[in-house]
Amino acid sequence: MKPKISDVAKVAGVSPTTVSRVLNNRGYLSEKTKKLVYRAMEELDYVPNDLARSLYNQRSNLIGLIVPTTSNPFFGELAFHLENICDSKGFKVMICNSSNREDKEMKYWDMLSRNQVDGMIVVSYNRGVFNERKLSHPVVAIDHYLSEQIPVVGSDNYAGGKAATTLLLEKGCKEIIHLHGPTSLNTPANLRKKAYEDVMCKNGVRPITLEVNEILNKQNQQRVIEQLFNTYPNVEGIFASDDMLAASVIREARLRNIEIPNQLKVVGYDGTEALQTFLPQLTTVQQPIEQIAETAIMKLVEMIEEKDQSEVSYETRLPITIKMGETT
Amino acid sequence: MKPKISDVAKVAGVSPTTVSRVLNNRGYLSEKTKKLVYRAMEELDYVPNDLARSLYNQRSNLIGLIVPTTSNPFFGELAFHLENICDSKGFKVMICNSSNREDKEMKYWDMLSRNQVDGMIVVSYNRGVFNERKLSHPVVAIDHYLSEQIPVVGSDNYAGGKAATTLLLEKGCKEIIHLHGPTSLNTPANLRKKAYEDVMCKNGVRPITLEVNEILNKQNQQRVIEQLFNTYPNVEGIFASDDMLAASVIREARLRNIEIPNQLKVVGYDGTEALQTFLPQLTTVQQPIEQIAETAIMKLVEMIEEKDQSEVSYETRLPITIKMGETT
Structure with missing residues (x-):
């Protein structure tokens, strides 16, 4: 007993x-x-x-965390920092991997509510789900607009897109193509594309964006990348909206005997620890993952403790850095 | 209200x-x-x-998960599968990233106990910690011996070491070196080294194992790898005990203008999704991560539900596969 x-x-x-x-x-x-x-x-x-x-x-000191999957190095690293910062503030973390499926997100949302979480951090590509749900506790989203009541924290996507495109232009690339996730999603990451297009137009060059419709679907990615090389054989620069896409671009270029960086220059986005171990040669726009986690938790704790939520800013954009590698 | x-x-x-x-x-x-x-x-x-x-x-349906860090692709992928399998069985997961620090592991252990977890899954390199703790609930360890009361689930490390070494020999390598984590740790992963040494001796070749003393310390890794190339300039094959080490070997070889696979062949261990995205060309021993997660949860649930724990086998070794890449 x-x-x-x-x-x-x-x-x-x-x-x-x-x-x-x-x-x-x-x-x-x-x-x-x-x-x-x-x-x-x-x-x-x-x-x-x-x-x-x-x-x-009447306080669980419990934070619910919904991410697509910690198998993805970006979400894995984000989850690490979020949990460690929560721990330092006396919060425990219940983790949920939704595989980006709406039905799972809804089930997890309800489960976390039943477990009296004090708040939630959510990374989701499915805006609708959370808009419909009544907010019984504070929620902070990372890099995606979920509803008007849910503040968003992320990297400065516009600055990232601008830095990547400017770098490729400075390195002498003329034909530069942008590979992007589905633009139909209402996400701050669309600003990476907007910045690319703005910089290209300002320099009198035609912007070309190819969309990978199903994010996290490798076959779909591969098809779009092959189409890119087939349709634009003279491409000199590719700005991929995440490092996984950039890695697939590098792989395809190698298969086609296209030399990097001589014939083709590539810039990615994210710059996780895993990337820096496995593919350190990739030039990439590095997100301040730890700072994103810190800011998200700070906001969430403010919302949990403060009643006056008008003080909490709706969107926070944190500064990126360019990590120079050997692909530019 | x-x-x-x-x-x-x-x-x-x-x-x-x-x-x-x-x-x-x-x-x-x-x-x-x-x-x-x-x-x-x-x-x-x-x-x-x-x-x-x-x-x-008197049942929380809560499982505690202690891992070094989900930033590491292997633990990130493992955490994903563990959580998803728990969810399918009606268990929630509280996640803890210990950064492999004994003091954090102890704090987390106590916190999880206070939260009445039904059981725990632990990945730790620090054997002593858990040995000292009284087991108030069932625990299953992954790939590390924590105490005689805690069953272990992992890949068949001996088979993995044997397959990697045999492959390098078959590909014609004569001088083959094994890069290994600290052998002072009492972990089933030491069997990768044992298998390498057995296969080498059986083939009349001298085994040479270099140890990376501090796992997860990149400077330490880098020093050992440089030492390897300086001391054994004619090395023809390297079997690294994890893919991160293998990636660092490839990087160093590139800096030294050593051609892979012509002059040097490399085999890693783990084969995570992140590796297959970022460094798909690496030949590696692939761990059955999802199956490891399934088996660990199955064992844990048996221990939670069954009173008779003599039925639970102490160690489970799950079959590995060789994923052929371009580095061999």
Whole structure:
């Protein structure tokens, strides 16, 4: 039998209410009383029940995290930082991998609500789902607009797109093509494309964007990349909207004996640790992943603690950096 | 104010106990009663409280997961599968990234215990920590021996080491070197080295193993790799005990203008999705990550549900496959 609060109280010679007050650090307690209670807990090998405490305090100190999948290095690294920052602030993290499926996102959302999370961090490509749901607790989104009530944190996508395109132009590329995810999604990442198009037009060059309709679908990616090389055999620069696309571009170029960076220059986006280990030669726009995580949690905690949410800014864009590799 | 069970009971015209029985699916209930309760829940927008239910049922349906970091593609992919399999069985996952630090592992262990987890999955290089802890709930380890009470699930490391070494020999390599993590760790991964040494000796070739003492320390890795190329300039084959080491070997070879696979052949270990996106040309020993996750959860659930733990086998080794790339 696991020891209970009443057992601790008996051994410590105090009332169960006093033990409970020590555990929750409430009200005035003498050092002597605290010591008696701690000694009794140790003696009985008593483990406080955080579930019971959550119910009692009406705060679970639990954050729900919904991501497409931690198999993806960007979300894996993001999840690491989010969890570590939560931990440093006394929050626990319940993790949910939705595989970007609407039905799973809805199930997870309901499950997290039933578990009384204090707040949620959500990365989703499916805007509709969260718009329909009633917000019973604060939510912060990363890099995607989910609804007008849900603030968004991400990298400065416009600056990233601009830096990548400018770099390719400076390196002497004339025909530069942008590979992008589905633009039908209402995401700040569309600004990468907008910046590319703005910079190209400003320099009097025609922008060409090819869209990969199904994000996370490798066959679809591969088809679009092959089409790119077939339709534009003289392409000199490719700005891919994520590093995985950029890696596939490099692979296809190698198969076609196109030399990088001599004949073709490539820039990616994300710059995860995994990328820097496996493909350090890729020039890429590096997202400040740890800072994104920090800002998202800061916002969420503000929303949890503050009643006045008008103070929380709707969108935060954090500065990117260009990580120079050998592909430009 | 959030609606409570008593509010639902009032609207449904039944007792609170009946509502609670509907929520927990306990005892006989007519379809009519269930409908009344569900309709009242919908009307009031009542969200059942899983925390309260966990306390009542003495089962949290919560699994704790301690990994070094989901930033690492292997642990990120493992966490994805573990969580998804848990979800399909009605378990929620609380995730903890220890950065492989003993002090964090201990804090997380205690936190998970306070949160009444039904069980834990642990990936740790620090054997001592868990040995000391009293096991208040079932634990399954992945790829590391933590204590005699904690079963281990992993890939068939001996078969993996054997396959990698045999492949390099068959491809005509004479001087083959093995890069390995710290052998002082008591981990089944040491069998990769054992297999390499056995196969080399059997073929009358001298085995040479270089150790990277601090796993996850890139400077340390880099130093050992440089030392390898300086000391053994005629090396023809390298079997690295993980893909990150293999990627660093490839990078160093490129800097030294050593042609792969003509002058040097390289085989890694792990074969994550991230590797196959970023460095698909690497030949590697692929771990069955999803199967490892499935087996670990199956074992854990058996331990949670079954009282007789003598049935649970201490160690499970799952079959590996060689993924042929362009580096051999």
